[in-house]
């Protein structure tokens with residue numbers, strides 16, 4: 001008996017991406033190698049405390065993922081699991097840098113599983129060079145005149161300079 005053709009696995013990598021860092025990009029590249037389609041999804045809910053408006057975060061993410069053909073960038077409102085169902089996604093991709101990330105990620109993954117048991121959260125580790133990197137620290141560094149070279153893509157470096165430099 002012929003087996004059914006495998007359905008492409010759609011994964012969502014959600015986050016604030018305020019702004020995208022080289023650590024995020026590293027995870028996106030790793031995810032794109034494993035999943036058939038990867039949707040990098042910016043949460044609009046968290047806009048009020050953000051440095052960059054959603055439109056600018058979207059532009060930066062689109063620019064830095066342009067060459068990854070199975071990656072698309074999108075914005076979602078409300079609950080992640082509702083959005084994941086709409087996209088027919090089977091996986092939520094999240095990065096874990098250090099043990100300190102684990103507790104928050106565990107809570108979120110378990111809550112998401114309660115909302116939608118059919119969707120699995122998959123954790124991946126970014127490259128060791130990015131294990132200390134976060135958007136929050138990048139913004140702080142830029143605000144106080146530190147160099148963010150090598151921590152964020154060039155387009156982000158320019159936009160950060162324009163915004164806080």
Ligand code: PNS
Nearest residue numbers: 014015016017043078079080081111112
């Ligand atoms: O980059 P972040 O801030 O760690 O991303 C957090 C994010 C956007 C993934 C999370 O806050 C989220 O999924 N927000 C949407 C609302 C939701 O579904 N929350 C989780 C279940 S209560």
